Amino acid sequence: MNAETPSDSDHGQSAAPSGEPQGGVSRRAVIGWAGAGVALGAAAAGSVAAATLRDSDPAPAAGASVDIPFYSDHQSGIATPVQDRLHFAAFDVTTTSRDALVKMLKEWTKAAAVMTGGREVGAGATGLAEAPPDDTGEALGLPSSRLTLTVGFGPTLFEKSGPDGTTVDRFGLKAKRPEALIDLPKFPHDNLDLARSGGDLCVQACADDPQVAVHAIRNLARIGMGVVNVRWSQLGFGKTSSTTPEAQTPRNLMGFKDGTHNISGSDADALGKHVWVNPGEGPEWMTGGSYLVARRIRMHIETWDRTSLKEQEDVFGRTKREGAPYGKQQERDTPDLKAMPEDSHVRLAHPDSNDGLMILRRGFSFTDGTDGLGRLEAGLFFLAYQRDTRKAFVPLQQRLAGSDKLNEYIQHVGSAHFACPPGIRKPGEWWGQALFG
Amino acid sequence: MNAETPSDSDHGQSAAPSGEPQGGVSRRAVIGWAGAGVALGAAAAGSVAAATLRDSDPAPAAGASVDIPFYSDHQSGIATPVQDRLHFAAFDVTTTSRDALVKMLKEWTKAAAVMTGGREVGAGATGLAEAPPDDTGEALGLPSSRLTLTVGFGPTLFEKSGPDGTTVDRFGLKAKRPEALIDLPKFPHDNLDLARSGGDLCVQACADDPQVAVHAIRNLARIGMGVVNVRWSQLGFGKTSSTTPEAQTPRNLMGFKDGTHNISGSDADALGKHVWVNPGEGPEWMTGGSYLVARRIRMHIETWDRTSLKEQEDVFGRTKREGAPYGKQQERDTPDLKAMPEDSHVRLAHPDSNDGLMILRRGFSFTDGTDGLGRLEAGLFFLAYQRDTRKAFVPLQQRLAGSDKLNEYIQHVGSAHFACPPGIRKPGEWWGQALFG
Numbered sequence: 001m002n003a004e005t006p007s008d009s010d011h012g013q014s015a016a017p018s019g020e021p022q023g024g025v026s027r028r029a030v031i032g033w034a035g036a037g038v039a040l041g042a043a044a045a046g047s048v049a050a051a052t053l054r055d056s057d058p059a060p061a062a063g064a065s066v067d068i069p070f071y072s073d074h075q076s077g078i079a080t081p082v083q084d085r086l087h088f089a090a091f092d093v094t095t096t097s098r099d100a101l102v103k104m105l106k107e108w109t110k111a112a113a114v115m116t117g118g119r120e121v122g123a124g125a126t127g128l129a130e131a132p133p134d135d136t137g138e139a140l141g142l143p144s145s146r147l148t149l150t151v152g153f154g155p156t157l158f159e160k161s162g163p164d165g166t167t168v169d170r171f172g173l174k175a176k177r178p179e180a181l182i183d184l185p186k187f188p189h190d191n192l193d194l195a196r197s198g199g200d201l202c203v204q205a206c207a208d209d210p211q212v213a214v215h216a217i218r219n220l221a222r223i224g225m226g227v228v229n230v231r232w233s234q235l236g237f238g239k240t241s242s243t244t245p246e247a248q249t250p251r252n253l254m255g256f257k258d259g260t261h262n263i264s265g266s267d268a269d270a271l272g273k274h275v276w277v278n279p280g281e282g283p284e285w286m287t288g289g290s291y292l293v294a295r296r297i298r299m300h301i302e303t304w305d306r307t308s309l310k311e312q313e314d315v316f317g318r319t320k321r322e323g324a325p326y327g328k329q330q331e332r333d334t335p336d337l338k339a340m341p342e343d344s345h346v347r348l349a350h351p352d353s354n355d356g357l358m359i360l361r362r363g364f365s366f367t368d369g370t371d372g373l374g375r376l377e378a379g380l381f382f383l384a385y386q387r388d389t390r391k392a393f394v395p396l397q398q399r400l401a402g403s404d405k406l407n408e409y410i411q412h413v414g415s416a417h418f419a420c421p422p423g424i425r426k427p428g429e430w431w432g433q434a435l436f437g
Numbered sequence: 438m439n440a441e442t443p444s445d446s447d448h449g450q451s452a453a454p455s456g457e458p459q460g461g462v463s464r465r466a467v468i469g470w471a472g473a474g475v476a477l478g479a480a481a482a483g484s485v486a487a488a489t490l491r492d493s494d495p496a497p498a499a500g501a502s503v504d505i506p507f508y509s510d511h512q513s514g515i516a517t518p519v520q521d522r523l524h525f526a527a528f529d530v531t532t533t534s535r536d537a538l539v540k541m542l543k544e545w546t547k548a549a550a551v552m553t554g555g556r557e558v559g560a561g562a563t564g565l566a567e568a569p570p571d572d573t574g575e576a577l578g579l580p581s582s583r584l585t586l587t588v589g590f591g592p593t594l595f596e597k598s599g600p601d602g603t604t605v606d607r608f609g610l611k612a613k614r615p616e617a618l619i620d621l622p623k624f625p626h627d628n629l630d631l632a633r634s635g636g637d638l639c640v641q642a643c644a645d646d647p648q649v650a651v652h653a654i655r656n657l658a659r660i661g662m663g664v665v666n667v668r669w670s671q672l673g674f675g676k677t678s679s680t681t682p683e684a685q686t687p688r689n690l691m692g693f694k695d696g697t698h699n700i701s702g703s704d705a706d707a708l709g710k711h712v713w714v715n716p717g718e719g720p721e722w723m724t725g726g727s728y729l730v731a732r733r734i735r736m737h738i739e740t741w742d743r744t745s746l747k748e749q750e751d752v753f754g755r756t757k758r759e760g761a762p763y764g765k766q767q768e769r770d771t772p773d774l775k776a777m778p779e780d781s782h783v784r785l786a787h788p789d790s791n792d793g794l795m796i797l798r799r800g801f802s803f804t805d806g807t808d809g810l811g812r813l814e815a816g817l818f819f820l821a822y823q824r825d826t827r828k829a830f831v832p833l834q835q836r837l838a839g840s841d842k843l844n845e846y847i848q849h850v851g852s853a854h855f856a857c858p859p860g861i862r863k864p865g866e867w868w869g870q871a872l873f874g
Contacts, residue, residue, distance in 0.1 A: 319563075
């Protein structure tokens, strides 16, 4: 099974498959679709007992892909340079057994360490013929693709309204609920689909290859069978914000550059000030963690596309092509907020209009086909991390929902809030250990 | 607006953005997200009057991306090496005006030529401030990403059942309907959602970047406003078949390699025998064209994931890890069909079991979130091209739907059939010219 087949020898970085256009640099040709999952994954694998190498694939070319370290003080997937694709899942806990939930969180952590290293879950996609494979197999031969898995705990994990209106403390966690993990208020214009909102747990899977992100969520859901159910999930195909502000700013589905002044993932001062929870701020288990707000924002694409360029630029307060703030020439020129319409998105959302308030945005564009009226079901899956939601997303969104000119063209249709604990520092630790321990 | 900004100078191929993992080769770092849309697009642009270069972005590094030629004898997107991502849209024609439909097809063709060259539609994302931009802008700065746009005409374009049960010849095309463009029969186990089936027209957009594919469909839909409506659309994130059989075979969401013995896009003999319509086979306007069958195939993922490895391998008649046919060692070893279970998928679908019958497969995996029961809404969006559907997909699917062991784990939930005309040979020609002309 480990042999280099004649066909395999065609797949290295240097040899683009014939039939590919000459000089074409597709993702496959460059990273070698043929499984860069071995050597680099192995480099980080030593400490993880459950690791199984994908051993049927040839070694990759050097530098083909680099895994994002799983073990660190903060969870990866927050300050990490934003990957190209997203699969986000919110889960309902269906068991009433605290032990079963803890057992699953331990297994999730182990599987996450393995998958973010580009390796297979458990005994892999093969094993006992009589048993289902431990790993569903569709990522076999693919590198980790910078996969990160970020976990969060929703308000309903701590206390949930029972059928009679009283709150139920299912897992004895009520006293540990952070004050910052509020039930988000209803904002003006919200039109939330409750089936696409909330959740007891969430996992954000980001990777440069969607197959890798989908594989990770699916295998976690599978491990969680009988303990959790997927409540809703969202695939994101194009990042709309960057945590590497020195790189090209991506465009959202309105065609505008978004997140020019996002927090940089390498700016420790800004992260400490705006993103990571400090000691003493709420329960100790959240120190080093962050609060995540997820909002599914539908764009009225067809209406937007019939809107004049001037109106579009007025909505943002930036030019469309260059992304320059009104009255300036270049995207990164310091905005002159007074030169923008008072209800423009950038003016309202800018830190200078909000006492220096900043959130770390990590959103993705989505397109989920077409709705019943033939309109593109598309928009922005907004993800934002912050130190205290009450002092960040909530006042900002109150302001935007009240006045933002953009509201004519968007609608918030899904909403969720999660407390993301700090990182896993070493093998043996598990997601939620300080919360449940 | 055309200046190289200080920030732009950070984006070339040689300079990975700081904050990216060292040695990481993300798609962005390699092709330079910062707009490889200019120079290479321009190389092929000369003949297209409507072309507007994306002039705000710096020139890309040489060889950063290569456009797939739009002008050719056959439509691109069929034999073309399969790209990484798909956005497929089926349209209903809402006008009764043949002239309006012809005008739109001419505009579509012009826009397709421009977009597949990595350029902007019409006057681009800027223009008159008082008018909506001609191009929606979200692909600004992105290379063509090997975008192909492939058009097809559905049975209902030629004749449609009216409310009283009689057929209506809306556009005077009834006499030109190819006999091969049948209404597909109902197959055993079909559970079709009519809202996700059929369509008067289709456009298959394939590209290595989903934002480019989504942009293309959206801009065509926009051009078609008042003439066509999107009936349904499907995003595909991972190709499941390859038309470059010498390259690594991709895996489907069941974790198996699929399409090992697909028709090679560079095998002119096989394409002539199985894919392209020959002169004299039906109406002349289809000579050089091909018939496309699209099937949305939902996988019962959760059931599959609880199935033993042996059962999974029996279903396919191949090993999971290597993809070797039963009784053989390597994926590409010639299958011994008698060594496989009689109802295995590979045995039933193999050309040797079907008098040499072959279809060119171009399917993609999809994940559209979660259904109401918390199950992953995922599967295979099957796309197959053939010379005559009556002699290819229909008998093959009759056989598979009747006996295939795979049927326990899948369900066909969407279906469509289209006649894809030959390619556009030079500027000035338009999609459907020989049909409407």
